[in-house]
Amino acid sequence: MGFSLYSLIEAALLCVNAVAILNEQRFLSKINVDNQNYPGAGAYGNDHQNAGGAKQQLLTLIRSVRTVMRVPLIAFNIITILFLILFG
Amino acid sequence: MHSADDPVHRSKNHFHPSTAQASNGYEGDYTVPHTRSAPSQNAFFSPQSAFYSSSSQQTIPTNQVASSMELLSNNPFLNVGIKAVGDSMKDITGKTVNMLPNEMKKSLSSIKDYFAVDQIYVMKKLSLLLFPFRPRNWSVGYSADGPVPPRVDTNAPDYYIPLMSVMTYVLVAGLVLGTQNRFTPEQLGMHASSALVWNIIEIGLLCLTFYILNIQSKLRTLDLIAYCGYKYVGMIAALSSYLATHSLFVYRCSLLYVSISLSYFLIKCLRLKILPDTSGSHTYNANGNARRVYLLLAIVLIQPLFIWYLTRHLIVT
Numbered sequence: 001m002g003f004s005l006y007s008l009i010e011a012a013l014l015c016v017n018a019v020a021i022l023n024e025q026r027f028l029s030k031i032n033v034d035n036q037n038y039p040g041a042g043a044y045g046n047d048h049q050n051a052g053g054a055k056q057q058l059l060t061l062i063r064s065v066r067t068v069m070r071v072p073l074i075a076f077n078i079i080t081i082l083f084l085i086l087f088g
Numbered sequence: 089m090h091s092a093d094d095p096v097h098r099s100k101n102h103f104h105p106s107t108a109q110a111s112n113g114y115e116g117d118y119t120v121p122h123t124r125s126a127p128s129q130n131a132f133f134s135p136q137s138a139f140y141s142s143s144s145q146q147t148i149p150t151n152q153v154a155s156s157m158e159l160l161s162n163n164p165f166l167n168v169g170i171k172a173v174g175d176s177m178k179d180i181t182g183k184t185v186n187m188l189p190n191e192m193k194k195s196l197s198s199i200k201d202y203f204a205v206d207q208i209y210v211m212k213k214l215s216l217l218l219f220p221f222r223p224r225n226w227s228v229g230y231s232a233d234g235p236v237p238p239r240v241d242t243n244a245p246d247y248y249i250p251l252m253s254v255m256t257y258v259l260v261a262g263l264v265l266g267t268q269n270r271f272t273p274e275q276l277g278m279h280a281s282s283a284l285v286w287n288i289i290e291i292g293l294l295c296l297t298f299y300i301l302n303i304q305s306k307l308r309t310l311d312l313i314a315y316c317g318y319k320y321v322g323m324i325a326a327l328s329s330y331l332a333t334h335s336l337f338v339y340r341c342s343l344l345y346v347s348i349s350l351s352y353f354l355i356k357c358l359r360l361k362i363l364p365d366t367s368g369s370h371t372y373n374a375n376g377n378a379r380r381v382y383l384l385l386a387i388v389l390i391q392p393l394f395i396w397y398l399t400r401h402l403i404v405t
Contacts, residue, residue: 003281003282003285003286004278004281004282004285005281005284005285007285008285008288008289053301053302054300054301054302057299057300057301057302058300061299061300
């Protein structure tokens with residue numbers, strides 16, 4: 001119950017770390033195999049929202065998070081580690 | 089002026105300690121009164137230090153805090169400094185706001201719309217939140233640039249009620265803790281930050297769900313923030329009923345009633361925005377419709393869950 005803003009920041013950092021360290025070969029390519037058979041699934045406009053669309057969106061989200069957050073994550077992690085070392 | 093003579097006059101009596109106390113002459117109002125005569129003996133004596141010592145000598149017997157505030161407002165140098173800092177801050181914030189992308193600028197200016205409420209709107213909205221069961225028209229009017237401000241249309245969401253009800257929730261929670269002899273001032277801050285954090289988590293998860301399920305709806309994120317804030321009104325109602333009667337049965341009944349009325353209110357409000365238009369061309373995807381219905385149900389069902397979760401630790405059987 002006693003959540004603070006700091007615990008939210010810590011949880012968000014851990015979640016983003018978890019997304020960033022997913023292994024491409026073992027995990028993401030397996031999910032991608034199911035979607036590759038339907039390459040144009042998401043391209044027919046927004047009216048056709050089939051069940052595969054959710055997976056596409058999730059994969060796009062994961063891929064974009066990994067691309068964008070690689071370098072800033074290093075910085076955030078270093079800052080958090082220093083913060084925890086100094087202030088416990 | 090006579091007070092300016094006092095440091096000079098007093099310094100003649102306190103000649104010896106002057107050099108030792110010259111360093112803490114500027115903190116004169118935080119130490120024992122007799123050290124404040126030191127600045128007049130100081131080689132760095134200036135009208136500024138006389139100003140400090142004179143005004144602090146006059147007010148020391150009354151209140152330390154009041155004297156420091158007087159120092160801050162009376163000193164002309166500090167006034168100029170504060171004004172310079174204020175202007176530069178406005179400059180910096182103006183520049184950073186202009187650097188934001190265009191959509192965010194529009195959102196920032198439209199936040200002002202959400203606060204444009206008046207008393208009639210607040211009364212109507214509160215009575216609607218607590219008793220939404222009368223048949224009425226729930227559609228929101230639209231103007232040329234976007235949604236209508238709440239002053240004009242009763243159905244429009246606003247930020248005033250959620251903001252005030254969060255603050256009232258923190259205060260009422262403190263009150264309930266006080267009646268149980270469990271109150272410490274840290275609890276207020278803890279409740280406030282918990283409410284903020286849970287709100288952030290809830291809205292973040294909902295926005296993520298909207299994105300992943302690829303649902304294009306007319307509901308803007310800012311509106312969603314407002315609708316998620318209306319549950320605090322129900323929380324206050326449930327908590328105050330518990331406070332008045334101290335009975336678990338009354339608390340549970342009011343919790344149930346508040347949940348039902350809030351769910352009804354939210355379904356009626358969000359139905360027009362999330363569920364697809366019946367007259368438009370979006371009617372041909374059954375899967376999309378099902379997703380929207382499930383999402384609406386999810387939004388409506390987590391509100392009572394939050395109401396229960398954020399109030400249950402305050403209830404003692």
